[in-house]
Amino acid sequence: MLFAKACNIAIVFWLRISHIEGMPAKLPKKKKGPSIYSIAEEFGVTPGTVSRALRNRPEISIETRRIIRQRASEIGFKLRNFETRVTNICVVIETVPQQRSLFSAYVDAVLDGVWRYCDDRGLELSLFGDEQERMNTCDLVRVMGRRGVNGAVFLNSTKRSRYFASLNEQNFPYCCVMTAPAEARQWMVHSDSEALAKRATDHLLDLGHQRIAFLDSLEGLDVGEERKAGYFKALQEAGIPSDPSLVVTPKELGSGTVDDFDFAVHSVRTLVARKQAPTAFLTMSDEAGVAALHELDAQNISVPKQASVIAFDDSRLCAFVKPGLTVVSVPYDRIGREAAAIVHRRLEENLSESPNPSPRVGGELIVRGSTGPAPRG
Numbered sequence: 504m505l506f507a508k509a510c511n512i513a514i515v516f517w518l519r520i521s522h523i524e525g526m527p528a529k530l531p532k533k534k535k536g537p538s539i540y541s542i543a544e545e546f547g548v549t550p551g552t553v554s555r556a557l558r559n560r561p562e563i564s565i566e567t568r569r570i571i572r573q574r575a576s577e578i579g580f581k582l583r584n585f586e587t588r589v590t591n592i593c594v595v596i597e598t599v600p601q602q603r604s605l606f607s608a609y610v611d612a613v614l615d616g617v618w619r620y621c622d623d624r625g626l627e628l629s630l631f632g633d634e635q636e637r638m639n640t641c642d643l644v645r646v647m648g649r650r651g652v653n654g655a656v657f658l659n660s661t662k663r664s665r666y667f668a669s670l671n672e673q674n675f676p677y678c679c680v681m682t683a684p685a686e687a688r689q690w691m692v693h694s695d696s697e698a699l700a701k702r703a704t705d706h707l708l709d710l711g712h713q714r715i716a717f718l719d720s721l722e723g724l725d726v727g728e729e730r731k732a733g734y735f736k737a738l739q740e741a742g743i744p745s746d747p748s749l750v751v752t753p754k755e756l757g758s759g760t761v762d763d764f765d766f767a768v769h770s771v772r773t774l775v776a777r778k779q780a781p782t783a784f785l786t787m788s789d790e791a792g793v794a795a796l797h798e799l800d801a802q803n804i805s806v807p808k809q810a811s812v813i814a815f816d817d818s819r820l821c822a823f824v825k826p827g828l829t830v831v832s833v834p835y836d837r838i839g840r841e842a843a844a845i846v847h848r849r850l851e852e853n854l855s856e857s858p859n860p861s862p863r864v865g866g867e868l869i870v871r872g873s874t875g876p877a878p879r880g
Contacts (some may be wrong), residue, residue, distance in 0.1 A: 537580040546571065557582050559850060561675045562648035572853070591627040592617065592846055593652040597635050597659040605632045607763070608789045608818035609835055610658060613680055616839025617656055626847070631655075639665045644673050654846035656680060656839065660687065661723050676849035678842040680835075682725040689857040690849075692841045692864065696726045699831045699866045700733030700785070703813045706829075706868060707783045708741045711877035712811060714749065716781040718770050720763050720791055722752040727787065730815075734785060749774070749781055763787070767794035775802050775810075782877050783811040789818045792828050796873060807875030817869060826872030833866040 543550045548567075556563045556571040575581070594617055596605050614630075621628040629652060643666045647655060654676035660667070660683050667687040670677055679691040707715050717734050721727025731750070738745050751770045767786055771794075774781055786792045792814025796806055804810050806826055814821065817832035841862060848854065 537575075537578045539580075539582070542571065542574060542578075542580065545574070554582065558653070559676075559853060560648060560653070561644045561673050565674050568853075589625065589627050590653050590847070590850060591629055591651050592621055592843055593629045593631050593647065593650070593655045595655045595657045596630070596632040597638060597657070597661070597664060598632055599634065604762075605630075608816050608820070612816070612818070612835035613656075613658060613839035613842075616836035616841075617843040618839075619836070620840045620843035620847070624847070627651075635661070635664060639663075641666075642669070644669060644675050647675070654850050656842045656846060657683070657687075659724070660684060662725075663723075674853070674855050676846050676854075678845040678849075680838055680842050688861055690845060691861045692838050692845065693726065693861065694833050694838070694866050695863050696729035697733040697736070699815075699833070699868075700730035701737045702733075702868050703785055703815075703831050704734050704737035705741075706870070706874065707785070707811060707813065708737060708743070710783075710811065710874060712783040713743055713877070714746070714779065714781040715783045715785060716770070716774050717750045718767055718784060718786045718791055718795070719750055719752045720766050720787045722754065730787065748777075763790035764794040767791035768798045771795050771798040772802070775799070775804060782809070783874075784813070786812065786814045789814050789816040789821055789828070789830070792830070792873075793820060793824055796824060796826075796828065806873055809878050811874040811877075813874060822871065829871045829874040830869050831866055832869050834864060838864050 539550045539553050543553045546553075548571075552563060552567070553571055556568045557575055559568060559572070594614055596610060598605065618628050620626075629650065631647075631650070631652075655678075657664075657677055657679045658681075660679050662684050664684050664687075667677075667684055669675075671686060677687070677690060679687050681691075681693045681696075683691045704715060715734075715738075717731060719727055719731060721730065735745050751774065753766050763786075767790070771784065774784075784795050786795055792812055795812045795814075799806050799810055799812070806812060811829075813829045813831065815831045815833060816835070817830040821828040821830050841864065
């Protein structure tokens, strides 16, 4: 009690002395440092705009982002943790109207790579799928912004994907996987598709096959064109004239196929019915390869004694079908990881132009039981 009274007396005494000596009765206010509010007031915008600009959100114009980020750097201002949202990288899958599902062995593998990159760095991962025409006619940057997306990895983009012009104009961070229109190719990760397809065709040629069918389920995509070029190059180097009738596309079949399973079944059924049937089939996916094995069995054609099959991709399914499927293994998980890394780097460094050539990831031929010597006669 005596201590409390003594403290009170001391405080009162100090206040009286401060008045006598001309000292203020209240301590001076601490000068405020730079804040999101002071920057907003300086530029005549809302604090939310400053926050989004500092997080490089695409719904804020490039020039506004540049000015605000530059000013924040000059005065040493950084967003506090509760003002900073976790970076969200979205995998965007372009679809066609009749497509049954967003997912395939290829999509699953790419997603796995993107997820592992995001998980290692504490980033968010989201998924978006829509038809090409709707993506071409909407403000895709605004759509991504409403979902809290900071950057995106694009799958299945084609030459008719017109939305990349807007993404480039607004400096939206993205990376394409395996295929992209010309204006987006500087931001793409892909494999050496032509060389891999040539290697697969060379393997069949070495086994004595001369009538090799090319099931082009990737018609219209860069990767499909590159693989087809590798196929033709192998035939040319072997001195074997190419036969256009052995290159089959979904459009040519006119079967209304909606996935690689349907396409391969219909292709094999059509080709083996011809007088000069192929003895080998080069397919563009695991699904098409498995379906080709299924249809050849249904047609009482023994694999690999009477026909051989090679597929691209190499999901776990390929080693468990009978016979095991010979494949060109493409590490799509690694490609997905590389694509996510490019998007993340673009976000961190605010890059508008790629400093390096579009990276290519290698692959390998894995020989299993679905390929063997060409049948005599």
